[in-house]
Amino acid sequence: MENILSFLSAIPWWGWVLIFFAIIAIRDIFFNREHTIKHNFPVIGHFRYILEGIGPELRQYIVASNRDELPFNRSERGWIYASAKNENNYEGFGTDQDIFSTHYIFINNAMLPLKLKEDHPNNLDPGFIACAKVMGEFNNRKRPFRPASIINVSAMSFGSLSARAIASLNEGCKEAGAYHNTGEGGLSPYHQKGADVVFHFGTGYFGVRDNDGNFSMEKMVELVNENKQIRAIEIKLSQGAKPGKGGVLPASKITKEIAEIRNVPIGKDVLSPPSHSAFNDMPELVDFIEEIAEATGLPVGIKSAVGKLDQWKELASIMAQTKRGPDFITIDGGEGGTGAAPPSFADHVSLPWIYAFTDVYQVFLNHGITDRIVFIGSGKLGFPGQAAMAFALGADCINVAREAMMSIGCIQAQSCHNNTCPTGVATQNKWLQAGINIKEKSRRVNFYFTKFRKELLEMTHACGYEHPCQFTMDDVEINLSDQNLAKSLAGTFSYHKEKVPFEGVHIHKNDPNLGAIYKRKEVITKEAETEKTTPHNKNQ
Incomplete structure (x- = not known):
């Protein structure tokens, strides 16, 4: 034994390195049955898999330029990070965008911008923009709802996102006056930090389901009565990432x-069916909407990705004839979002937002009922320029998901579906979540929304308008091709949005729909109005 120990101790360090590599080589050649590269190129073949594993990080931080990456490039992420940190989000030396690329948009400014009167609300709060329409007003719902912000948090459920991420978003929405859509995972304690809430459910009916997995009106009424912060209800028909497929929450994420x-079992993947069991066709959907609205008193809307238009036309026809139906419609872009999906669905199924929205809006425009509906856009619209384009097309509100995630620290690691999110945003791992400081991240959400609205409002005033709802389709042009470099949205999509009955921004202390806005304006902090001008690093 002493001889063996003496022999081993006499081996130099480089000898141990050679022995280590020899063992790996023997294993690769004689025992490896899975990887051809490792068998044919023992030892050095491992570097191929190491580089493949860190490839996304190398491309994101070293290889790709500021405008190369998808779904959000470095410049877009940088603007969100800078805005959320309340830092200088300006850029110098002109744009580095390819302004002649297809689908590039131009916003036509007025020769003389709008001048606000001294007592105008936006002189007190330059980031204040409430929705110009009221959800449920036309259908005389018992509790109509005017969103206090035109930019809000889209449907992301507790389960997909961590508890600390949800709490940060909700507290940030409270500070910003925005609403927080729950996503289809039910109403969690982390959605109850003070913000207005849109309760969202899908085919799994989570939070309002019976023990057999069917929708329960009794639980819905109980939920609404016990949680007055729920201001509207959204029925998800499909989502842009995987329309018609249903969702999966992996067992690893289910605590x-x-x-x-x-109300699901623990330790098993939770599957959302591709279709609803509560209704089967458009007439039944309208009946279902009216039953929920009658029982709860709240505005009820639908969310959907868009492909074929036959059923949209049927829905519009029913609404025009019966004066019943959804109070708001959320159009989700087929670009995909926070929901994990097979690439075949995310890449090919359903239309991108701009085509989806214009197709659907025209259906309701042709039936003369756009004034009855609050149209909500959802699909990479979390930037002022994109938002201005959306309002010109007919949107009344915008929901943001991934952009809101970035405001609390998401770095686009694209590991949402693996429960390994390095920033703790999209994971149930307690260790990874621990890095989220809820107080600090909620401030960032507030700053992101405030700066977003302020910049959008400045663009609105530059075009001569008081509110983004006044944008027309002739105010925005879009690049089409070399032969026809740019056309207005009206010329491109062959319609004009219906004029929103907007008379001006007013603050009414006694108006229940605007009370929350008035209170928000009374508690504006000096900190939220102050912009830092120190240099910053835009990347998280």
């Missing part, structure tokens, strides 16, 4: 708390 909120 005891999530199982209780969703």
Whole structure:
């Protein structure tokens, strides 16, 4: 034994390195049955898999330029990070965008911008923009709802996102006056930090389902009565990432708390069916909407990705004839979003937002009922220029998902579906979540929304308008091709949006729909109005 130990101790360090590589080579050649590269190129073949594993990070931070990456490039992420940190989000030396690329948009400014009167609300709060329409007003719902912000947090459920991420978003929405859509995972304690809430459910009916997985009106009424912050209800027909497929929450993400909120078993993947069991066709959908609205008193809307238009036309026809139906419609772009999906669905199924929205809006425009509906856009619209384009097309509000995630620290690692999100945003791993400081991240959400609205409002005033709802389709042009470099949205999509009945921004202390806005304006902090001008690093 002493001889063996003496022999081993006499081996130099480089000898141990050679022995280590020899063992790996023997394993690769004689025992490897999975990887051809490792068998044919023992030892050095491992470097191929190492580089493949860190490839996304190398491309993101070293290889790709500021405008190369998808779904959000470095410049877009940098603007969000700078805005959320309340830092200088300006850029110098002109744009580095390819302004002649297809689908590039131009916003036509007025020769003389709009001048605001001294007592105008935006002189007190330059980031204040409420929705010009009221959800549920036409259908005389018992509790109509005017969103206090035209930019809000889109449907992202507790389960897909972590508890600390949801709490940060909700507290940030409270500070910013925005609403927070729950996503289809049910109403969690982390959605109850003070913001207005849009309760969203899909085919799994999580949070309002019975023990057999069917929709329960009794639970819906109980939920609304016990949580007055729920201001509207959204029925998800499909989402842009995977329309017609249904969703999956992996068992690895399901904690005891999530199982209780969703009323699902723990330790198993939770599957959302591709279709609803509560209704089968458009007439039944309209009946379902009216039943929920009558039972809860709240505005009820639908969310959907868009492909074929036959059923949209049927829905519009029913609404025109019966004066019943959804109070708001959220159009989700086929670009995909926070929901994990097979590439075949995310890449090819359903239309991108701009085509989806214009197709659907025209259907309701042709039936003369766009004034009855609050149209909400959802699909990479979390930037002022894109938002201005959306309002010109007919949107009344915008929901942001991935952009809101970035405001609380998301770095686009694209590991949402693996429960390994390095920033703790899209994981149930307690260690990874621990890095989220809720107080600090909620401030960032507030700053992102405030700066977003302020910049959008400045663009609106530059075009001579008081509110983004006044944008027309002739105010925005879009590049089409070499032969026809740019056309207005009206010329491109062959319609004009219906004029929104907007008379001006007013603050009414006694108006229940605007009370929250008035209170928000009374508690504006000096900190939120102050812009830092120090240099910054835009990347998280």
